[in-house]
Amino acid sequence: MDAQVRSVLRRVIRRIPNKNIENLLKKWNCLSTDQLCALDYTRPKWMIVELVASFCEDNSLNLKQITNLEMMYHIENPDQGVWHACQLTEAQDDAVCVDLTQFKEQFKAHLHGVVRHISIKMKKHEDEAIWIRIAWGDNFSKPNHLKPTYVVHHLHTSYVFISNLMAKHKIFLCQALVMATKHGSIKDGHLSTRSLTGMRELLLRRYQQVFPNAHSSILQERNTLPSHPCIGKEHSGHEDMRHQMSCEAFGHGPTPKLETAVYRLETRYRGNDNQTLSDREEFFRGVVRFSSSSLLDSLRHCVASGMAEGPVTPLLSAITQRGRNYFVITDKGPSVSSQASAQRA
């Protein structure tokens, strides 16, 4: 094992927290049972790293197996790092006929053709997701396995989820995706979050949505706490209506886990009080940022408890309706502009 492989191995093992490492090593199946028994997981982390590194040296494992371990860890714990969503558009007629092997071949062929040194690994997970790990090199240097890019795509959907991609490699990846899936182009999805599961749930609509209908059946499903017969609520009708509105905008039950929503304002200042700021030709540029440990839950509570008034403003409901959390608002009107601006890194 040369120095590069050793450093990659050390980094991979160091990054896996102790609670996952035992199961992962068992699943990995590259260490013998004696070696696995010899590992004592109560020891400090550096000792475990050293032990596993020496076992891997003894077994003369290669880079492929080590990157396999890293990929297995990421597939089981996808909610790390920052994920960005992209959307494939202009599907060609035979886009629905692309099958897994065809996608794999085309993707790898394209990338190997344009980048001289690159290492690509693809795995299909049981929930129909294709995980791709790419270590980028360039014309002179070998692939850098310490900073791989992860890409997740569900075949025949138009969404691609990308983590840890540098700007200079973006064009290669986008070209490869567009060609392999037989679409016309790819555009920025304006959605970024730490939780891949949350992002997938939001875009692939895997949360419990509520559609407006005349019967408002959700009101009967709601399990209200049984209250004393002597206690009566005056505004129960309003309360039910607010609950219905909030669920229509943000879903019922557990919501996808988003952390932030950012609105960039490129509008003119419209207050009356400030002489210096109003009546100017230039835009009053500002950024409004909502943060929460679970943003959709907080927004839903705001609407349901009456803190936010009236029908839910389309600026907020656009988060779920359009599946994005970065918006640019211009002066053309109250609707949300969907102009693609430079993607935040």
Place this chain on the structure above:
Amino acid sequence: MALLTPFSKVPELNTATVLLVENEEELQSKLANALVQYKKDFNVNVRLARKLPLPVENKETRPRIDLIVFVVNLLSERSLQSVESSLAHLHSDCFLGKVCFLVTDARCGSHTQERLVSVRKLAASHQCPVLCAEHRTVDGVNAAAVRLLNILKVSAGMSPIATTALYLSSLTRCSVTSDLEED
């Protein structure tokens, strides 16, 4: 404009009804549970509302209201504003002993002191009492419920000694002393 009037309906036998008005809707449910569960010798109905005016559709089914309690959370500016706007929807007969203010969080922070002064001035101008309650513990909620029940008993006319609501309110109404007025 439909005002809430105290004497427009016939009272029920051995029953008193209290209306709790609170913008945040947090303390009122705890208070309501404490009120109905406390051991007493008359029935108590509790109506919960966010603000006045009350919805018109409930007018027929609503019983006669004997006491209106405005719950003000001194940590929130909106709470006091909502109470001020609700006061306009009460008939002036209500202020003869049937309205009471309950404030919470009177000891937290500096903004609460200013708001407490404004609540007291408001209550004094309407001749109503102000109660301070501690709402974060069960004991505090129960204590507030007991005090409200005492006032409710009198304003519903159930006090065995011939105490009327008007007499009680003249004893308990909030007064603004001169040093408060100088602030």
